[in-house]
Amino acid sequence: MLGTFCVRVCSGFRATSCVRTLHSLPGITVAQIDEEVAKLLELKVRLGGDDGKHQFVLKTAKGTRDYNPKQMAIREKVFNTIISCFKRHGAETIDTPVFELKETLTGKYGEDSKLIYDLKDQGGELLSLRYDLTVPFARYLAMNKITNIKRYHIAKVYRRDNPAMTRGRYREFYQCDFDIAGQYDAMIPDAECLKIVHEILSELDLGDFRIKVNDRRILDGMFAVCGVPDDKFRTICSTVDKLDKMPWEEVKKEMVNEKGLSEEAADQIGEYVSMQGGMDLAERLLQDQKMSQSKLACAGLSDIKLLFSYLQLFQVTDKVVFDLSLARGLDYYTGIIYEAVLTQAGVAPVSNEAQNGTNAEESVNVGSVAGGGRYDGLVGMFDPKGRKVPCVGVSIGIERVFSIMEQKAEASAEKVRTTEVQVMVASAQKNLLEERLRLVTELWNAGIKAEVMYKMNPKLLSQLQYCEEAGIPLVAILGEQELKDGVVKLRVVATREEMDIARTDLISEIRRRTSEA
Amino acid sequence: MLGTFCVRVCSGFRATSCVRTLHSLPGITVAQIDEEVAKLLELKVRLGGDDGKHQFVLKTAKGTRDYNPKQMAIREKVFNTIISCFKRHGAETIDTPVFELKETLTGKYGEDSKLIYDLKDQGGELLSLRYDLTVPFARYLAMNKITNIKRYHIAKVYRRDNPAMTRGRYREFYQCDFDIAGQYDAMIPDAECLKIVHEILSELDLGDFRIKVNDRRILDGMFAVCGVPDDKFRTICSTVDKLDKMPWEEVKKEMVNEKGLSEEAADQIGEYVSMQGGMDLAERLLQDQKMSQSKLACAGLSDIKLLFSYLQLFQVTDKVVFDLSLARGLDYYTGIIYEAVLTQAGVAPVSNEAQNGTNAEESVNVGSVAGGGRYDGLVGMFDPKGRKVPCVGVSIGIERVFSIMEQKAEASAEKVRTTEVQVMVASAQKNLLEERLRLVTELWNAGIKAEVMYKMNPKLLSQLQYCEEAGIPLVAILGEQELKDGVVKLRVVATREEMDIARTDLISEIRRRTSEA
Secondary structure (H helix, E strand, C coil): CHHHHHHHHHCCHHHHHHHHHHHHCCCHHHHHHHHHHHHHHHHHHHCCCCCCCCCCCCCCCCCCCCCCCHHHHHHHHHHHHHHHHHHHHHCCCCCCCCEEEHHHHHCCHHHHHHHHHECCCCCCCCCCEECHHHHHHHHHHCCCCCCCCCEEEEEEEEEECEEEHHHHHEEEEEEEEEEEEECCCHHHHHHHHHHHHHHHHHHCCCCCEEEEEHHHHHHHHHHHCCCCHHHHHHHHHHHHHHHCCHHHHHHHHHHHCCCCCCHHHHHHHHHHHEEEEHHHHHHHHHHCCCCHCHHHHHHHHHHHHHHHHHHHCCCCCCCEEEECCCCCCCCCCCCEEEEEEEECCCCCCCCCCCHHHCCCCCCCCEEEEEEEEECCCCCHHHHHCCCCCCCCHCCCCHHHHHHHHHHHEEEEHCCCCCCCCCCEECCCCCCCCCHHHHHHHHHHHHHCCHHHHHHHCCHHHHHHHHHHHHCCCEEEEECCCHHHHCCCEEEEECCCCEEEHHHHHHHHHHHHHCCCC | CCHHHHHHHCCCCCCCHHHHHHHHHCCCEEEEEHHHHHHHHHHHHCCCCCCCCCCCCCCCCCCCCEEHHCCCCHHHHHHHHHHHHHHHHHCCCEEECEEEEEEHHHCCCHHHHHEEEEEHHHHCCCCCCCCCCCHHHHHHHHHHCCEEEEEEEEEEECCCCCCHHCCCCCCEEEEEEEEECCCCCHHHHHHHHHHEEEEEEHHHCCCEEEEEEHHHHHHHHHHHCCCCHHHHHHHHHHHHHHHHHHHHHHHHHHHHCCCCCCHHHHHHHHHHCCCEHHHHHHHHHHHCCHHHHHHHHHHHHHHHHHHHHHHHHHCCCCEEEECCCCCCCCCCCEEEEEEEECCCCCCCCCCCHHHCCCCCCCEEEEEEEEEEECCCCCHHCCCCCCCCEEEEEECCHHHHHHHHHHHHHHHHHCCCCCCCEEEEECCCCCCHHHHHHHHHHHHHHHCCEECCCCCCCCCHHHHHHHHHHCCCCEEEEECHHHHCCCCEEEEEEECCCCEEEEHHHHHHHHHHHCCCC
């Protein structure tokens, strides 16, 4: 009741005059009134605005975004390029639900498990939103006892991370995965994954890139021969992983001061992780006195050699570099690992110096756009009998690609079209709605992409303006005279050229003028 | 420790023999042992199987499913048909996040709100999975102050419903929406929505269908003139909605006995809701003594007449029927509503009798496959100033369509291909892996969809069998002789025909033989 009273009293007054009016009332202090007003205003906000309309917080959830039609047009183009590549390599596709049983995700992501979105317990099963597409893929293989498949999967995944949306990092984002599962001869599917990354990044035309390659077995072997205790492999590995963001001196400091590694061991690691090259580096390390003591490292190095021989046949060695500093975070990798990074324009071809192991011409890492590796143990974690299905795969960092493409589109003068409309059916005079609807029906029925304005009597000018804005290339204009003559005036929006086309020839004329071939 | 002991004792014995052995030990009763064994077995199940492997419940969440490659191939075909239609009509597309702020969904779905999936409160905002695409669309329009858009949106939505998966009902399912927002002249966009439903259902070739049309204003006007009290409109409306599943007698019983309507009012409603027809029925009802008393009904009836005049121009009246029994559940509709149903093969053309209002040739409703209507108030619920954006839209019941297409594919002899591979690069002898990789690279680089087996020395027969299974039409076979001669043996899988093709002509020959034109 007080609320109603006060709002009535105040209505039409600014807050200050309202307070002044009440100020002279007996037994009420200004402070009390202020307090009451504040309460009421808060209540008002909660109840709705001045006119009684509800006040919503009009936003999307933190770390998420809508895609507007322009962004969708870019997204579609990127997806088409990527999917074409996957299909060219014979991949099938699958889809899995957006949520999984919570236990399916448990114990797969180490520390990052805290980033998993759980659903509220509303009775029934405990569910979580998928964190990636790899674990659901492994669950799918085990559940359906599939031992061979080459599949791609493009879908959204969810992480309660701190979003850095300007850099293309979201809490809801796409992953775009290609994986080959099955028991095959060494390095053939692994090499095809790299071929695919090379094709996609070339076709997307994002600028120069490099694909770094390493092998978990080489890393583990290297740690062993450098004197890292077994139980420190993982933690030292994750420190090595920081080399793309930190200089060696800091990485070393972390190893020695935080992880308790001996300075000597750290220095030995430091020597190895500065090495980059190709097949020749793998050969050299196979002869390396220390490295060759590790069977594990030798197996990895032989496979790197084999990999490079296939990459030569696939014609992609120009962009691939064997880089001992590449570590990658995920626990489940068991063999080859790789990561593609965009290099700044004009920077860092794989030079001889780099191949010789110095960092003289080190490329500037402007962001990872693809990554992956071999994970031969993950499916076995889901199989009741622990049966393993060897897998190798790659994930395209599609959100970063979107960001870059959007920036490029923004910078370029060319307009991004959000529809594919070929022709607008317009009228030059009034009372021609029926004729317009009749004609647009003819066009639709012939498979022509066509639009008509949803007005009884739109102005010709506004119809033409709409075409300019939407990038529609042609206008089919109807008028009394055209109807009498059995023709349609076809206007080319770009040139403003107009010509009469016999009604019977219209469809073929539109097709001819809008065929992209 | 007891666990370890007992498991050791029992290991290698069946439960019965184990119990017998222990039976003679002093101070232990059989009952105690049974209890201990039960506890240990339970523990064992929780810890893992016999060999120490973890036991997962290998399943997807209740009411959800994976799509395998065959289902995905069908899904892609259906989506392509539908998206082509939307694009032909000039629609853009948008995407919104899978979860929204909980309050965005609050108060939009009436009783069905209990079916919304909430996310667990993990700190930060309270979130829910989207229940449909319409409310996020309205939120998007209000948030971005968009007053005109024609957009489609195909995405998954979530409902904690009781799944009936055999009938194509899931807790995670696709919606496929097309909506036109904007202030336009009456019934033009509404008619285009029906044209789109007609085009999509015709192209999907699901068998005969009918599109029922009605208008919320006609329903409300009818209730008013039949003497339904204002506060019972919604509940009586939802009873009318059951007419497609229940005979009139039962519907009437519910109105009178459960909803407390007078028998007289119910009978009057019964007369109206049995009426079906076209423009003529709308005209007749405009003259109807009772119905014409309602201004609301008259506005609706005039619009139905106008709608049918546009539908005639769009050439779709063969499938559209004005049906006063169509009610549709959602609260937010404000004008025209419609629903498309598949009719059993050969049943129920819109006969004269039906148009005259009798149900002599009533169609058997085998399921709604599309529905929609006009909702002019929803966007205003999100706008801080309550500004309205009139909208009309349609949702294609894509999951039912998938089910039907899958059944058809199952029944048909034709094999569903899950890849688009045009050619397999095979070898007739050993030691030709390098040559195969070289050739497949040439093909990939030319944009040909090609595969190679990931084996050093695959058998020719297994390569050919793979092609038969996967439906790959061509095999490019390399052998010592072919390499010498600079040719490739091209084999047509279907006919087993083989011919030597000069290596330089191979790409154009493959293109020629696999072009679909």
